[in-house]
Amino acid sequence: MDFKIVIAILLFCLSAPAQAKGPSRKMALTFDDLPYVRAGVPSQGLQSAQRATKEILRVLQAHRAPAVGFVNENKLQIAGQVDARIALLQQWVDAGMALGNHTYSHPDFNQLTVEQFEDEIIKGEVITRRLMQSHQPYQLYFRHPMTHTGDTQAKKEAIEIFLAARRYKVTPHTIENSDFVFNVGYVRALHAKDEATARRLRETYLDFTLAATEFAERVSPQIFDREIAQTLLLHANDINADCLDEMLRRLGGRGYRFVTLDEAMTDAAYQTKDTTVSKYGPTWLWRWMKSKGMNLSFKDDPEPPQWVKVLYRQQ
Numbered sequence: 001m002d003f004k005i006v007i008a009i010l011l012f013c014l015s016a017p018a019q020a021k022g023p024s025r026k027m028a029l030t031f032d033d034l035p036y037v038r039a040g041v042p043s044q045g046l047q048s049a050q051r052a053t054k055e056i057l058r059v060l061q062a063h064r065a066p067a068v069g070f071v072n073e074n075k076l077q078i079a080g081q082v083d084a085r086i087a088l089l090q091q092w093v094d095a096g097m098a099l100g101n102h103t104y105s106h107p108d109f110n111q112l113t114v115e116q117f118e119d120e121i122i123k124g125e126v127i128t129r130r131l132m133q134s135h136q137p138y139q140l141y142f143r144h145p146m147t148h149t150g151d152t153q154a155k156k157e158a159i160e161i162f163l164a165a166r167r168y169k170v171t172p173h174t175i176e177n178s179d180f181v182f183n184v185g186y187v188r189a190l191h192a193k194d195e196a197t198a199r200r201l202r203e204t205y206l207d208f209t210l211a212a213t214e215f216a217e218r219v220s221p222q223i224f225d226r227e228i229a230q231t232l233l234l235h236a237n238d239i240n241a242d243c244l245d246e247m248l249r250r251l252g253g254r255g256y257r258f259v260t261l262d263e264a265m266t267d268a269a270y271q272t273k274d275t276t277v278s279k280y281g282p283t284w285l286w287r288w289m290k291s292k293g294m295n296l297s298f299k300d301d302p303e304p305p306q307w308v309k310v311l312y313r314q315q
């Protein structure tokens, strides 16, 4: 055999396994508004919350995907259901997931004084800390409702100091898939037994999640010269209960390995100081980009389709 052909075959064999493996990407999964998001359908009670919790945790474990669940403890205070709702959080802990603080009652920091917001943080950690007792020591995480981190520099800095003193790390997100928008129409379709609309919403939601992920993959190298570990913001709701398995499969197909939030936060990008002050709740990719003095366009960050938004506004 010609020497050059032998070399060519050898080179092909050496390079093939690396190509087959595809890109190696990391993603941390976070779920907000635990134990469960209601979407305005009266029959959506404790049983719906139990079903969604069981299904989300089953899928996470099947994919060996760790997650942090951010709790609003006021959602536990429903007459006659307190123990049953605390049991939902216990299931997260028993499944090896971590719990974080998302304030007591999900208020808008823009509408509150620093002192009022501090009270919400203190009141929001009572049961969660007790449930996480067996996991000591663990990193405390805080996520601002609506990711409103302070509409003035003074408020933002004051709450950062308060959180750090209580050993909290602020939790960023780099991908947001508007699941709460899709979920409203989805819950209504489920309860109306309108399977055609429910299926269309599931399919559109999955495609949208992948489109939002691809945007984060495109924009992060423009900010950090490389793709960074991503953090996906989801909610503990019905559409995720029914789509998470396929979502994680598709993300796995794009080369994602699901890592703890602790591990994602070791990515140097997450050490970027967020100095942006806004009354809105933008993604951390935008915050970090602005904090680094850059001015990239985020107009390609996808928006949910109009028909999904119409269903959402009908709530």
Ligand SMILES: [Zn+2]
Pocket: 032, 033, 102, 106, 145, 146
């Ligand atoms: Zn929330």
